[in-house]
Amino acid sequence: MPENWNGTLVLWSHGRYSVAYPEPVRIALAASQYRAVRGWSIEKALTDQIRLQGWFGRTVGPPRRTIAAGESVRAITATCSPSETRAGLMTFCGNLPGRGRALELRARSRIRAAATGADHRS
Numbered sequence: 001m002p003e004n005w006n007g008t009l010v011l012w013s014h015g016r017y018s019v020a021y022p023e024p025v026r027i028a029l030a031a032s033q034y035r036a037v038r039g040w041s042i043e044k045a046l047t048d049q050i051r052l053q054g055w056f057g058r059t060v061g062p063p064r065r066t067i068a069a070g071e072s073v074r075a076i077t078a079t080c081s082p083s084e085t086r087a088g089l090m091t092f093c094g095n096l097p098g099r100g101r102a103l104e105l106r107a108r109s110r111i112r113a114a115a116t117g118a119d120h121r122s
Contacts, residue, residue: 001028001060002025002026002027002028004026005026005027005028006026006027006064007063007064007065008026008027008028008063008064008065008066008067009027009028009029009030009053009056009063009065009066009067010027010028010029010030010066010067010069010090011030011031011049011052011053011056011066011067011068011069011078011081011086012029012030012031012069012070013031013045013049013068013069013070013071013074013075013077013078014031014070014071014074028056028060028063030052030053030056031052032045032048032049032051032052042073042076042077042080045074045077046077046080046081049068049077049078049081050081050082050085053066053081053085065086065087065088066085066086066087067086067087067088067089067090068081068086068088068089068090069089069090069091069092070090070091070092071091071092071093072092072093075091075092075093078090078091079091
């Protein structure tokens with residue numbers, strides 16, 4: 001957490017084979033390892049990122065803005081994050097599906113959040 005934090009949180013979704021992340025400057029960077037670190041586990045990664053965003057808000061404090069970002073397969077994770085919880089989106093080398101599939105994955109995550117009591121907006 002930078003001392004001169006500007007209130008921006010980048011919720012980083014690392015790629016399929018990489019746990020590399022951008023170097024933060026005046027921004028907070030939060031990333032999870034996911035329960036399934038490798039492979040095509042979009043739904044688990046998305047659930048973990050939503051939980052991480054909630055943890056950050058409760059533990060560090062609410063950011064003024066959140067930007068979902070991801071590389072490779074995790075660009076899908078970032079894209080499927082609930083749009084009402086983020087101010088922006090950055091994808092790098094995204095392996096993005098058509099809009100219909102992205103919406104389906106987003107709907108599944110919201111249904112799962114509702115069923116488990118997780119707040120997908122925090």
